[in-house]
Amino acid sequence: MALVPLGIAFGLLVVQAGLAWWWAPLFSIFIYAGSLEFLAIGLIVAMTPLAQIALATVLVNFRHVFYALSFPLQAVRGRAAKTYSMYALTDEAYALAHHVPAAERSTARILWMQLQCQGYWVLGGILGALLGTALPTIPRGMDFALTALFTVLTIDAFRVTRDVPSPILALLSALIALVVAPDQMLVVAMGLFVVALTARFLLGRRAGRRAGRRPGGVSAAGTAVEEGTRA
């Protein structure tokens, strides 16, 4: 499971920042959002005011609002199960849920996947923090694990759709956001990307109508978009 080495990197960085080793599992239970946990180490060690930490949380984790659009929560039954499922809706859980074939999505299958994710992540964090306590110095560059993780998830997500325009729009959104709003890059980039996708959806629907499909037929337009992007 890829989350163990990443958790080890996280645990190492917790200790490197000067925090006690047992903060690593507490971060992973309270925050449980990989990239924000890495970011939180720096914010907390710098004694950042809570209001600023709150704003950073909204900005960095705002993408989770979009995950609700397509995460198969309807397959999870029971109040407690749904609550855990929403709490543990990380980038990895979101991506992995799409790896589970729609017919096999059940409460047990999705919860087990999410529990495994958090288990591996917490365990890795503890291992890394203990390792960091034992090591005389911690090597630089461990944080690249996060880049590598998202790179792998990008490739896996691409394999599902084989769609080229979406990653290009995302890359453009990211680059524009880097130039225009480097401090709020993540939220600006994701906002731009959703706007671009919306424009693409509307253009595809109009093209579908012009091609002489049933006027106003929303489902027909949706099919046209699919065909147009596969060609």
Next chain:
Amino acid sequence: MPSAGYVLAALTTIFVITFALRALPFAVLEPLRASPYIAFLSRYMPVGIMLILVVYTLRTVPLTSGWHGLPEAVALAVTIGLHLWRRNALVSILVGTGTYVVLVNTVMATAA
């Protein structure tokens, strides 16, 4: 060094906001799931969101000084190449990160 009370307060702040961001949209969006627009977004959004996160993690790479992002580029190429070849997430991440750690601590070390 921050006090345990401050760290706990910070963690609680992050916990409440993160849970709200993850849970509230479900209450609002449940009726929207049948919409073709939502279906379109759910199909084409994930790859882009992940790619934006890649760029986000690389946003502080110094392109105009030091090694001009060369160690990041090499490690990224190793990660992508391995993943296209072996399709094993753990191997891709481990070797990619290992490559980066070795590079920035040896041949491409900068005075930090």
